[in-house]
Amino acid sequence: MIKAGIIGATGYAGAELVRILLGHREAEIVWYGSRSYIDEKYAKVYGNMFRLVEDVCRDDRIEELAREADVIFTATPQGFLAGVLTEDILKNTKVIDLSADYRLKDVKVYEDWYKIEHKSPQFLEEAVYGLCEVNREQVRHARLVANPGCYTTCSILTAFPLVKEGLIDPDTLIVDAKSGTSGAGRGAKLPNLFCEVNENIKAYGVSVHRHTPEIEEQLGYGAGRQVTINFTPHLVPMNRGILATEYASLQKVKQPDGTLAIPTEEQVQAVYEKYYGKEYFIRLLGPGGCPETKWVEGSNFVDIGFQIDKRTGRIIMMGAIDNLVKGAAGQAVQNMNLMFGFKEQEGLALAPVFP
Amino acid sequence: MIKAGIIGATGYAGAELVRILLGHREAEIVWYGSRSYIDEKYAKVYGNMFRLVEDVCRDDRIEELAREADVIFTATPQGFLAGVLTEDILKNTKVIDLSADYRLKDVKVYEDWYKIEHKSPQFLEEAVYGLCEVNREQVRHARLVANPGCYTTCSILTAFPLVKEGLIDPDTLIVDAKSGTSGAGRGAKLPNLFCEVNENIKAYGVSVHRHTPEIEEQLGYGAGRQVTINFTPHLVPMNRGILATEYASLQKVKQPDGTLAIPTEEQVQAVYEKYYGKEYFIRLLGPGGCPETKWVEGSNFVDIGFQIDKRTGRIIMMGAIDNLVKGAAGQAVQNMNLMFGFKEQEGLALAPVFP
Amino acid sequence: MIKAGIIGATGYAGAELVRILLGHREAEIVWYGSRSYIDEKYAKVYGNMFRLVEDVCRDDRIEELAREADVIFTATPQGFLAGVLTEDILKNTKVIDLSADYRLKDVKVYEDWYKIEHKSPQFLEEAVYGLCEVNREQVRHARLVANPGCYTTCSILTAFPLVKEGLIDPDTLIVDAKSGTSGAGRGAKLPNLFCEVNENIKAYGVSVHRHTPEIEEQLGYGAGRQVTINFTPHLVPMNRGILATEYASLQKVKQPDGTLAIPTEEQVQAVYEKYYGKEYFIRLLGPGGCPETKWVEGSNFVDIGFQIDKRTGRIIMMGAIDNLVKGAAGQAVQNMNLMFGFKEQEGLALAPVFP
Amino acid sequence: MIKAGIIGATGYAGAELVRILLGHREAEIVWYGSRSYIDEKYAKVYGNMFRLVEDVCRDDRIEELAREADVIFTATPQGFLAGVLTEDILKNTKVIDLSADYRLKDVKVYEDWYKIEHKSPQFLEEAVYGLCEVNREQVRHARLVANPGCYTTCSILTAFPLVKEGLIDPDTLIVDAKSGTSGAGRGAKLPNLFCEVNENIKAYGVSVHRHTPEIEEQLGYGAGRQVTINFTPHLVPMNRGILATEYASLQKVKQPDGTLAIPTEEQVQAVYEKYYGKEYFIRLLGPGGCPETKWVEGSNFVDIGFQIDKRTGRIIMMGAIDNLVKGAAGQAVQNMNLMFGFKEQEGLALAPVFP
Structure with missing residues (x-):
């Protein structure tokens, strides 16, 4: 059982991560990060999680979290992860970033389209673009995965x-x-x-x-x-x-x-x-x-x-x-499964809901 | 692993039974009954089940099904089950009826409100009203459960x-x-x-x-x-x-x-x-x-x-x-779990989907 | 042709007033009041009004407006009108208030339920509750109408x-x-x-x-x-x-x-x-x-x-x-029609839109 | 005041014709044709028209209607009008067809794409494609207008x-x-x-x-x-x-x-x-x-x-x-206005409804 932390757990993508990880047999959530709702019960923010999640939201201190968690998901605004990521963090934990910070290899393209400065381009080369069906082998060995956009x-x-x-x-x-x-x-x-x-x-x-x-x-x-x-x-x-x-x-x-x-x-x-x-x-x-x-x-x-x-x-x-699934949280978990050697479908045997 | 048959598998309640039973570790579906789609692939009728269900739809011969299945779900129009149910069927299998045929103890009340004749009132007394939280103990020993309305x-x-x-x-x-x-x-x-x-x-x-x-x-x-x-x-x-x-x-x-x-x-x-x-x-x-x-x-x-x-x-x-879940298919599976001594939540650990 | 001013023209009720008054043959809008969008083109705020309304939004100076307009609609938050209404205003113009400020005769009840102080209870007695089908005759002679809630x-x-x-x-x-x-x-x-x-x-x-x-x-x-x-x-x-x-x-x-x-x-x-x-x-x-x-x-x-x-x-x-119509803007116009002696249906011959 | 008949008045496009024509000052509806609802009150079929339309639905005898009406709208399935149109009808009345029967000049293209035989290709040349902003002048003089698709x-x-x-x-x-x-x-x-x-x-x-x-x-x-x-x-x-x-x-x-x-x-x-x-x-x-x-x-x-x-x-x-408006009934009325020399916006001064 690995320990997973989520920074940005109260956005829709973060909430979907919570829903999926609750059914995952190899991972448990140890950190519900949310800058907006610190110290509030997560289930107050998302009523669907009433009685399923008892935790309160915590802040986004990624360095502390990195010592606690085996994997960190960042479902955060553009620029957040690039602003805080360090080699120390990556030595302690694996990071799966649902923002765009490490998706584009060329920092100039990033800055042109996102209109913000990239604060840690030194990790761009290492980051693996986590489109599992295309880059499966690289993902397996990655420390830092850039989860693709929806x-x-x-x-x-x-x-x-x-x-x-x-x-x-x-x-x-x-x-x-x-x-x-x-x-x-x-x-x-x-x-x-x-x-x-x-x-x-x-x-x-x-x-x-x-x-x-x-x-x-x-x-x-x-x-x-x-x-x-x-x-x-x-x-x-x-x-x-x-x-x-x-x-x-x-x-x-x-x-x-x-x-x-x-x-x-x-x-x-x-x-x-x-x-x-x-x-x-x-x-x-x-x-x-x-x-x-x-x-x-x-x-x-x-x-x-x-x-x-x-x-x-x-x-x-x-x-x-x-x-929110293949376009965000589901693919992120699929990446996690690859990175930790779990069965690729673990936690993702979600039959589509109809109607 | 018990064998479950569904009569009326192509209505919305039947389809939800399929979705839930696919994730059940103690039951497998052996019969996708559907009068309207006989011999058609189930996944053609419900595209969400593409690649998850390979079976074709079969007709509603409940007697044959009773010899094959440990439990039969009838997600059928009012009057269907009452018209075909026999002691032989109940000797061979357990039946969970999602229609109203066995919900009301008084046959006259049934006929007044449903405007149809009840064809087998002899099972009314035996039938257990499957509102699990109220009638849990009776459900455990039932052969015939009337699954409550939504x-x-x-x-x-x-x-x-x-x-x-x-x-x-x-x-x-x-x-x-x-x-x-x-x-x-x-x-x-x-x-x-x-x-x-x-x-x-x-x-x-x-x-x-x-x-x-x-x-x-x-x-x-x-x-x-x-x-x-x-x-x-x-x-x-x-x-x-x-x-x-x-x-x-x-x-x-x-x-x-x-x-x-x-x-x-x-x-x-x-x-x-x-x-x-x-x-x-x-x-x-x-x-x-x-x-x-x-x-x-x-x-x-x-x-x-x-x-x-x-x-x-x-x-x-x-x-x-x-x-469709607690109001139909989910409660039906909860009843099945009780009737067969499975863990009551088996197959029903479905975190609510939001948004 | 009378002149109508709207304070709060960019809320949904205000926007519906605009839609209805545009089709009214006896009234024209002379003031699109909106605290949030002062000096912006109204049609930028409501794209449906592109080319139909060329005016820009103005602020909420009701005293100035009272000298310009024959009737003022206030589609404003609770407390606004009560805070600014004066005898001078009512001498110059008629006022139809879509907020709750003058709906309840008992100021204590107002303050209990709305949790704000009523700033001009002296007009409560005069105000007519504008439920046209019940209070038609009083409305005809009113200077101040409290338009009912939806x-x-x-x-x-x-x-x-x-x-x-x-x-x-x-x-x-x-x-x-x-x-x-x-x-x-x-x-x-x-x-x-x-x-x-x-x-x-x-x-x-x-x-x-x-x-x-x-x-x-x-x-x-x-x-x-x-x-x-x-x-x-x-x-x-x-x-x-x-x-x-x-x-x-x-x-x-x-x-x-x-x-x-x-x-x-x-x-x-x-x-x-x-x-x-x-x-x-x-x-x-x-x-x-x-x-x-x-x-x-x-x-x-x-x-x-x-x-x-x-x-x-x-x-x-x-x-x-x-x-938004009978529950707000439509009834407000119906009240205006009564107050000015227009045909009661003028501007309100709106066949329901289906589907 | 001209007399308008609608064949196919109970489809959505026909119903929108009714809504628009009710507000038209130069035309009145004299015939609510509907094969499915003959002799039923129109307002039973469309509850929004309760008290606004008292008529009952009539059948689709276009020849009889042609003697009664100045203009006929056919909001009918493909092939209907082509199957019944005659020179006599066009001598008595103008026809605006909301189906595809006269939209394509080449009968072969029609039959290829619609998979039905065209029963009266002799009117294809005369028919004017009623895209008002492009073909305004031809529409003015048309007896038969093919109202464009949505x-x-x-x-x-x-x-x-x-x-x-x-x-x-x-x-x-x-x-x-x-x-x-x-x-x-x-x-x-x-x-x-x-x-x-x-x-x-x-x-x-x-x-x-x-x-x-x-x-x-x-x-x-x-x-x-x-x-x-x-x-x-x-x-x-x-x-x-x-x-x-x-x-x-x-x-x-x-x-x-x-x-x-x-x-x-x-x-x-x-x-x-x-x-x-x-x-x-x-x-x-x-x-x-x-x-x-x-x-x-x-x-x-x-x-x-x-x-x-x-x-x-x-x-x-x-x-x-x-x-349903510019894509069907509204454009049909715009065509009618052109054909009869009415003001082009007559009946169409419909401010968009928002939200």
């Missing part, structure tokens, strides 16, 4: 195999993503009020959303070169779920008869299966399959389907996740 | 201790209940369309809802006499959850100083604790506590709070459940 | 005729009310976030909600004596709408044959028609009719239905309104 | 000026559209149940949706050549509203200094203003503006914004409408 997890996994195998031209990639409102956090802000979100849909952060460079960097590794894409997030009147609808031009590939032609449905599906066929958490719906966010709600699954449009030569790829 | 579970548990101990006058009881739409089932009916339910609230079945006599019968056992109440259900634009707001006049009870007076908050709370203090699935919020359906969503919990209004001499009791 | 409008109108005619015992009255979230205002508060409200229902302010004494006072006028009731509000995951489900014991009335008996459906309906049969904005659904908030959304209608439960001797009355 | 109205208007002026390459156009559930109609189908739609988002009809050729045909007129695009509709858990997010590669245009470069924000905005600057129903939000469906709800407005992404050389155009 949009990015969904966007990257949906397109990665086709980029890697050259079936699509990555520079034609357009990601039109739709997210439930929990992705906006628990801050009391006017645009997130029920009456503003309900019966409404809108795009936001068009062409400037911070998840863009993260998608580009990871797909760039797949493509073997720099990639530039369009990414447009939308706010949907639902609590959970991300759907990414992705468009790209198919590239001609060599056919069995030696000619060049755009890939068939079978060829696309074969590529998906090559990469994900054995992945427990990725469910391939096959050609024509349209994932629905409701079918993955509460679970760590990624559902992926696609449709080829021969008229335009494009493929429409679609991926769905629960933004 | 509204009734919430309505009864919220008021039962106060009725039983004479703190309230049961004939003044008014239950104003609010339910999510999954309680209306998965039938394709116009009033349950998204556009009809969303942004809307209405009462329905006012003074004639079939759960009324069920509440009255059970509270009558508590009161030791016949009880007549008002029950008004409402349809709320949400998927899951029932909130029962219950009003009753407090009765004077003897005070420490020998006088008679309406009970204090402490006295009410003490009565609740006497009955539920050790119940895992009942969470007492105490005086002033207002349960929210979201805090129990996806779990088998019942949250109960109350408020005394000295100005009117009434108490307002409030109870919240997830209608 | 819950109270619905709760009072639904029960008033039966209280007035002695068909129900007012002390048995229980009002279980359900409201959409716009009733909570546009303040950025955590409990009103989308993720907290969506998929959730809860009671709040149980036995202490401030609309209680307002209902009691008005029904007391009908009953001819003091009345004490139970009132429980609930928050429903929808933007607009209030449904009040009201329970009361029927009182025996003299029957045609001279005997005493509880009233029949026809007798109840006759009483409703006596009071409301000619009211444009009240739609009587008749016995068994269950109003739905969606059927009145966006309109100034009050839909009322009822059901007699002979088993318990109680009647269940149900009323539905749009909380 | 998705198409939004998709075309958002991109048309930029296609027409050559600012974007139409073959790179990708339309990712999101619609509220009323677009799916009032049929009692399982996928449209509240519990299936709520808390869910999914794409559907990917690359095969029937609105695709309609968008292509109209944009083709703008481009002066055939155009092939990608169109992906999504179902969003809300009642009303369509948001179209459209992506296209910008084409270099001649700059003031004689060089070729991709257009600036100002140049794009200037083109939008050239086409829509004087249009009452089109509101240009300008560069960076992100329309929200809630801001147009209940109104006939189209809100359009855009963002240039210099990194990829693409433009993201966004348009929002209320699918």
